[in-house]
Amino acid sequence: MKITGDLQLMKKINKYLVLDTIRHHYPISRADISVKTGLNKTTVSSLVTELIDSHFVTEIGLGESSGGRKPMMLLFNQRAGYAIGVDLGVNYILAMVTDLGGAVVKEKKIEMTDLNVETVTEKLKKCIHSLIKKTPASPYGIIGIGVGVPGLVDDQGNVLSAPNLGWTDVPLQEMLQQEFNLPIAIDNEANVGALGEKEFGAGRSVSNMIYLSVGIGIGAGIILNDALYRGVSGFSGEVGHMTLAQDGPLCGCGSRGCWETFASEKALIHQAKALQLVDEKIQVAEAIDKINLNTLLHLAKRGNRPVIDLFASTGHWLGVGITNLVNVFNPELIVIGNRISLASEWIADSIRETLNSHSLSFHRQKMNVVYAQLGMNSSAAGAASIAINRFFSAMKALGD
Amino acid sequence: MKITGDLQLMKKINKYLVLDTIRHHYPISRADISVKTGLNKTTVSSLVTELIDSHFVTEIGLGESSGGRKPMMLLFNQRAGYAIGVDLGVNYILAMVTDLGGAVVKEKKIEMTDLNVETVTEKLKKCIHSLIKKTPASPYGIIGIGVGVPGLVDDQGNVLSAPNLGWTDVPLQEMLQQEFNLPIAIDNEANVGALGEKEFGAGRSVSNMIYLSVGIGIGAGIILNDALYRGVSGFSGEVGHMTLAQDGPLCGCGSRGCWETFASEKALIHQAKALQLVDEKIQVAEAIDKINLNTLLHLAKRGNRPVIDLFASTGHWLGVGITNLVNVFNPELIVIGNRISLASEWIADSIRETLNSHSLSFHRQKMNVVYAQLGMNSSAAGAASIAINRFFSAMKALGD
DNA sequence: TACTTTGTTTGTACAGTAGACAAAGTAAGT
DNA sequence: ACTTACTTTGTCTACTGTACAAACAAAGTA
Numbered sequence: 013m014k015i016t017g018d019l020q021l022m023k024k025i026n027k028y029l030v031l032d033t034i035r036h037h038y039p040i041s042r043a044d045i046s047v048k049t050g051l052n053k054t055t056v057s058s059l060v061t062e063l064i065d066s067h068f069v070t071e072i073g074l075g076e077s078s079g080g081r082k083p084m085m086l087l088f089n090q091r092a093g094y095a096i097g098v099d100l101g102v103n104y105i106l107a108m109v110t111d112l113g114g115a116v117v118k119e120k121k122i123e124m125t126d127l128n129v130e131t132v133t134e135k136l137k138k139c140i141h142s143l144i145k146k147t148p149a150s151p152y153g154i155i156g157i158g159v160g161v162p163g164l165v166d167d168q169g170n171v172l173s174a175p176n177l178g179w180t181d182v183p184l185q186e187m188l189q190q191e192f193n194l195p196i197a198i199d200n201e202a203n204v205g206a207l208g209e210k211e212f213g214a215g216r217s218v219s220n221m222i223y224l225s226v227g228i229g230i231g232a233g234i235i236l237n238d239a240l241y242r243g244v245s246g247f248s249g250e251v252g253h254m255t256l257a258q259d260g261p262l263c264g265c266g267s268r269g270c271w272e273t274f275a276s277e278k279a280l281i282h283q284a285k286a287l288q289l290v291d292e293k294i295q296v297a298e299a300i301d302k303i304n305l306n307t308l309l310h311l312a313k314r315g316n317r318p319v320i321d322l323f324a325s326t327g328h329w330l331g332v333g334i335t336n337l338v339n340v341f342n343p344e345l346i347v348i349g350n351r352i353s354l355a356s357e358w359i360a361d362s363i364r365e366t367l368n369s370h371s372l373s374f375h376r377q378k379m380n381v382v383y384a385q386l387g388m389n390s391s392a393a394g395a396a397s398i399a400i401n402r403f404f405s406a407m408k409a410l411g412d
Numbered sequence: 413m414k415i416t417g418d419l420q421l422m423k424k425i426n427k428y429l430v431l432d433t434i435r436h437h438y439p440i441s442r443a444d445i446s447v448k449t450g451l452n453k454t455t456v457s458s459l460v461t462e463l464i465d466s467h468f469v470t471e472i473g474l475g476e477s478s479g480g481r482k483p484m485m486l487l488f489n490q491r492a493g494y495a496i497g498v499d500l501g502v503n504y505i506l507a508m509v510t511d512l513g514g515a516v517v518k519e520k521k522i523e524m525t526d527l528n529v530e531t532v533t534e535k536l537k538k539c540i541h542s543l544i545k546k547t548p549a550s551p552y553g554i555i556g557i558g559v560g561v562p563g564l565v566d567d568q569g570n571v572l573s574a575p576n577l578g579w580t581d582v583p584l585q586e587m588l589q590q591e592f593n594l595p596i597a598i599d600n601e602a603n604v605g606a607l608g609e610k611e612f613g614a615g616r617s618v619s620n621m622i623y624l625s626v627g628i629g630i631g632a633g634i635i636l637n638d639a640l641y642r643g644v645s646g647f648s649g650e651v652g653h654m655t656l657a658q659d660g661p662l663c664g665c666g667s668r669g670c671w672e673t674f675a676s677e678k679a680l681i682h683q684a685k686a687l688q689l690v691d692e693k694i695q696v697a698e699a700i701d702k703i704n705l706n707t708l709l710h711l712a713k714r715g716n717r718p719v720i721d722l723f724a725s726t727g728h729w730l731g732v733g734i735t736n737l738v739n740v741f742n743p744e745l746i747v748i749g750n751r752i753s754l755a756s757e758w759i760a761d762s763i764r765e766t767l768n769s770h771s772l773s774f775h776r777q778k779m780n781v782v783y784a785q786l787g788m789n790s791s792a793a794g795a796a797s798i799a800i801n802r803f804f805s806a807m808k809a810l811g812d
Numbered sequence: 813t814a815c816t817t818t819g820t821t822t823g824t825a826c827a828g829t830a831g832a833c834a835a836a837g838t839a840a841g842t
Numbered sequence: 843a844c845t846t847a848c849t850t851t852g853t854c855t856a857c858t859g860t861a862c863a864a865a866c867a868a869a870g871t872a
Contacts, residue, residue, distance in 0.1 A: 020826095336655055
């Protein structure tokens with residue numbers, strides 16, 4: 013019979029450890045892996061042979077000697093398979109093919125106005141199909157599809173509620189599963205954004221970080237101990253509905269004074285409409301309905317004082333909420349992503365000032381605030397990384 | 413030479429798995445352990461033999477047959493060793509000896525008024541010494557000492573800052589280490605309280621919970637995925653300084669409108685002093701300086717309307733902050749502990765109402781709010797459990 | 813008498829290891 | 843240039859320790 017559980021498990025742990033070491037430190041020799049992992053040279057050699065046989069690792073040739081025989085250098089074979097990551101936005105679909113190392117191979121962006129479930133899912137399917145066609149051949153082919161959605165997603169991949177899309181109870185995972193017959197992962201947009209920055213962006217060397225997605229609303233992806241924290245039902249990170257003022261503006265959630273009524277893109281535009289914006293290029297009367305983040309950025313660049321002050325105020329309110337998160341989580345890094353990061357130039361100072369004056373000094377010492385390194389790609393890249401991680405952990409569980 | 417790492421590791425994992433199964437399901441037979449863990453009967457037998465040899469497990473006699481040979485029932489030997497847990501409060505020291513199962517064996521409480529570092533640490537040492545003397549003999553003796561402190565503690569066991577004690581930079585772990593030559597663990601009072609409720613109290617069956625310690629201030633111990641989350645520097649859970657109103661009362665931390673300026677014991681007393689308290693037993697004029705939680709509870713019990721309303725208001729503000737935590741963490745359980753839990757009768761309704769009207773409905777579905785099951789013992793029991801857990805995980809790491 | 817359940821004994825499979833070793837290099841002395 | 847000593851890399855072989863399956867003994871039920 014087969015050997016059960018733990019003896020296999022041990023091998024899988026070590027094999028995965030070797031692969032991980034190669035993934036993160038290539039090019040690297042067998043001897044170096046042995047030193048880094050603490051595994052015996054013999055063990056490393058045998059595991060590497062298996063990894064080469066299964067196309068995850070390739071030998072690239074001899075490296076530099078350090079006083080003895082030249083080492084055979086090993087590479088992680090990023091192109092052993094490809095993943096698809098999708099950022100399903102409120103008025104766009106951004107989809108990409110990445111290799112197993114997260115490098116973007118193909119990208120496709122579609123604008124949308126009709127948010128009807130069927131229309132959107134049809135476009136989504138078409139978009140993914142077209143990317144799959146363009147993906148190069150590889151030993152493992154497309155290993156999975158990840159999708160980030162602006163709403164609450166349960167662990168079955170059902171979109172329970174996505175207010176900005178007007179969706180409720182959409183079984184997105186099931187729909188895609190039937191269409192593509194591939195492993196599908198659906199998650200909240202802030203969660204995948206956090207993963208993207210953690211795996212490929214600003215959070216690579218950090219174990220505890222919060223990715224703050226500030227777009228129409230505010231959401232957070234929470235990385236603790238190197239893993240995404242999802243909460244008991246998968247709904248963690250709804251920081252946008254943190255109460256910051258009991259008697260503040262009414263929020264869509266029914267409560268008052270939620271963070272996103274002060275600091276989101278929605279709030280920004282709402283507040284901007286109340287201003288008397290004067291600019292030679294924009295007629296106030298006709299423009300008041302057309303105000304959006306881009307026009308405000310444009311005005312700020314031209315030195316429009318009220319708009320600059322408005323951004324500063326937004327920054328201040330962002331700082332207040334971030335302070336709360338910092339005091340509660342004591343994270344190493346806050347990454348500000350999504351559309352507001354386009355305004356980083358106008359909000360950074362007031363965020364920093366608010367943090368310095370409000371947060372607890374001990375919590376500030378090891379903490380940094382940065383802006384998404386992958387820009388608007390964080391979510392799509394993170395969605396792909398979910399597919400990649402599932403592929404590798406399935407490998408870990410099943411043997412390979 | 414010795415076998416390195418993984419082969420030993422495998423055994424330790426299984427041995428610990430068997431021990432854990434016995435700890436949580438005793439009395440249990442070898443056969444049942446085999447079924448529960450998936451380990452082979454042979455493996456279980458051999459590991460159990462070793463556990464019996466090292467006094468962690470004992471055979472209690474034959475159990476009921478279920479149609480065949482009678483099983484030999486195994487017990488976890490709680491009395492193989494003892495731990496000491498200390499709750500270092502603002503005006504008291506509560507210390508206890510527990511066995512390895514967390515059962516309280518001896519308890520000692522001292523009141524204090526002088527909070528000077530030397531005075532307190534001397535009393536602390538004396539208190540621990542006297543408990544050690546009274547601890548029964550056992551194979552492993554005292555396996556460690558855990559202490560919960562109302563302040564920020566770093567990973568070296570230094571108390572960086574404890575405002576309510578007036579302490580800064582006290583190397584408490586080092587001091588106790590030198591005195592007792594035993595494994596010492598120092599942690600924040602809310603963290604140990606959370607562990608106490610998680611291991612022995614209301615949170616036993618829960619993986620994601622928040623223990624809210626509402627005393628003079630407000631702190632939180634955060635249990636995620638069955639483990640305490642400490643943050644990058646060990647300062648997580650400073651929820652008391654979450655801003656709930658930009659222009660609220662000034663807080664000791666320098667900021668304004670922190671949660672604990674609205675809902676802590678300190679806030680409660682401050683607000684009570686502003687009331688015109690009328691009661692036949694208490695002369696307002698002379699009592700105004702003597703108002704404390706006990707007098708307020710007394711008044712509430714007698715039906716004093718202003719005090720009852722005051723508790724309701726405190727409950728409301730607790731609800732606001734809890735809502736924020738629920739939206740962010742999506743926990744399964746909130747445990748309200750420390751002194752405010754004495755007032756649960758007067759605050760529970762308004763907490764619940766606020767949560768129902770403010771929190772997101774999806775987050776509410778699987779969530780419960782309860783009061784500390786161990787009462788004022790949560791922290792001391794949790795401190796002991798840190799020592800116990802360290803003892804067992806050291807065993808796991810070293811072989812036994 | 814037939815079957816079940818518990819727990820031990822016996823022999824085997826397999827992962828990782830140490831140590832020896834071959835291959836291929838460096839560095840220094842002559 | 844050649845020799846000698848040493849280093850580094852990676853493989854081969856023999857061995858150890860762990861978990862396992864199968865057979866078995868013991869002790870029960872129906």
